[in-house]
Amino acid sequence: MSVTRKQVANAPDALRSLGTPADIRALAERGDGRAVPRRANAHIHLPPNFSAFQSVQQAVDLAAKEEIGVLGVSNYYDYEVYGDFVERARARGIFPLFGLEIMCMQDDLRDAGVKVNDPGNPGKTYLCGKGITRFDEMTDEAARLIDFIRRNDSRRMARMTDRLRETFYDRGLETAVDEQAVKQMIVDRHGSRLETVYLQERHLSQAFQEALFDAVPADQRRDLLGELLGAETKARDSADHVTIQNDIRSHLMKAGKPAFVDEAYLSFADAHRLVLELGGIPSYPTLADGTSPICPFEAEPDELIGRLKDRDVYAVEWIPPRNSIAVLSRYVTKMREAGLVVTAGTEHNTLDMIRLDPRCKDGEVPEEIRAIFWEGVCVVAAHQFLSLHGECGFVDGGGTPNAQYESAEERIQDFARVGAAVIRRYGETSADA
Numbered sequence: 001m002s003v004t005r006k007q008v009a010n011a012p013d014a015l016r017s018l019g020t021p022a023d024i025r026a027l028a029e030r031g032d033g034r035a036v037p038r039r040a041n042a043h044i045h046l047p048p049n050f051s052a053f054q055s056v057q058q059a060v061d062l063a064a065k066e067e068i069g070v071l072g073v074s075n076y077y078d079y080e081v082y083g084d085f086v087e088r089a090r091a092r093g094i095f096p097l098f099g100l101e102i103m104c105m106q107d108d109l110r111d112a113g114v115k116v117n118d119p120g121n122p123g124k125t126y127l128c129g130k131g132i133t134r135f136d137e138m139t140d141e142a143a144r145l146i147d148f149i150r151r152n153d154s155r156r157m158a159r160m161t162d163r164l165r166e167t168f169y170d171r172g173l174e175t176a177v178d179e180q181a182v183k184q185m186i187v188d189r190h191g192s193r194l195e196t197v198y199l200q201e202r203h204l205s206q207a208f209q210e211a212l213f214d215a216v217p218a219d220q221r222r223d224l225l226g227e228l229l230g231a232e233t234k235a236r237d238s239a240d241h242v243t244i245q246n247d248i249r250s251h252l253m254k255a256g257k258p259a260f261v262d263e264a265y266l267s268f269a270d271a272h273r274l275v276l277e278l279g280g281i282p283s284y285p286t287l288a289d290g291t292s293p294i295c296p297f298e299a300e301p302d303e304l305i306g307r308l309k310d311r312d313v314y315a316v317e318w319i320p321p322r323n324s325i326a327v328l329s330r331y332v333t334k335m336r337e338a339g340l341v342v343t344a345g346t347e348h349n350t351l352d353m354i355r356l357d358p359r360c361k362d363g364e365v366p367e368e369i370r371a372i373f374w375e376g377v378c379v380v381a382a383h384q385f386l387s388l389h390g391e392c393g394f395v396d397g398g399g400t401p402n403a404q405y406e407s408a409e410e411r412i413q414d415f416a417r418v419g420a421a422v423i424r425r426y427g428e429t430s431a432d433a
Contacts, residue, residue: 043345072097339408
């Protein structure tokens with residue numbers, strides 16, 4: 001199904017139509033809104049972002065199969081796919097969370113050599129927005145910032161594509177891969193509109209891996225691949241396309257490699273402002289032991305919490321498949337005790353089709369941590385709902401936590417109750433639709 005601008009513009013109506021804030025608060029006060037904790041995933045990527053999923057329908061079907069009650073999308077650059085996502089999610093009774101992900105730079109940390117939540121680049125910082133509500137009709141400032149990202153990133157991806165093609169040619173393989181060919185690959189695979197496609201490094205590595213496979217029989221690939229990479233591949237065999245794509249990124253596209261092109265980043269302040277201009281809650285995606293050693297910015301949870309609050313960030317997100325149970329539990333417990341909202345997801349931004357219900361790399365997420373994650377998605381659901389009705393959400397337009405509450409604990413608990421009521425009402429109305 002192709003997505004129309006009307007679908008995107010009307011996407012938030014699934015939440016507006018649930019009733020007034022007074023209706024939902026009454027439901028929450030009666031106790032009827034205390035939804036039983038359900039499985040939730042607050043962060044996946046959908047095509048045309050690089051994604052494990054071939055389509056929105058595939059993602060929604062998997063969520064329904066795993067009994068995921070709340071599913072959040074956190075795409076880069078363009079949000080047109082959210083219209084399709086909302087329609088398909090509602091048909092399965094899955095509550096939609098709208099988000100985004102931004103890469104930005106903290107210049108002072110870069111200059112000091114401090115790594116934040118990117119293990120390869122000092123100062124480079126990933127920032128998420130949770131519960132965005134103005135992804136169609138953006139403010140002028142949001143449009144300006146998004147345009148900066150799109151223009152600079154598109155320019156970088158075009159140059160990297162050219163350098164990859166030249167490197168392949170110099171090392172023994174001529175290809176016809178250019179920027180437009182990579183974009184067309186995405187359009188053909190996912191049915192996305194060309195205007196919504198913004199390339200990522202993983203798209204480029206996939207396109208060049210496929211060009212290699214098309215040109216060279218499997219029994220002849222390994223030797224040539226070594227020449228192309230300038231290193232030994234980590235692939236188990238010559239058909240291991242995922243590992244070969246990762247090899248292309250690692251050996252040809254990273255800093256100091258032949259196809260690398262410097263990125264032009266938003267500042268952290270501008271990324272934070274973009275989230276707020278889109279109506280969302282700034283949220284810090286924590287890497288922790290997703291890399292070894294843990295990045296210095298995150299090395300101690302208490303210090304990390306202080307740094308986030310200093311930057312007016314009152315929500316955090318985790319991707320548990322990257323983390324051990326022990327580290328996740330230690331950090332999440334301290335973050336929640338400090339009054340931060342905590343959510344979790346899986347990204348699904350590689351071709352590996354892992355399950356949507358987040359689990360740690362060494363086992364299941366403990367129930368007490370799952371409860372914190374569920375509370376977090378309820379807070380985001382309430383923020384979306386109240387913002388769409390013109391009320392102050394969890395944070396206001398300046399990023400300050402809602403001032404109607406005397407404490408962070410009171411704020412989180414009330415938003416969680418309202419959000420649980422929103423989710424329950426949504427489930428009831430979806431069943432009736």
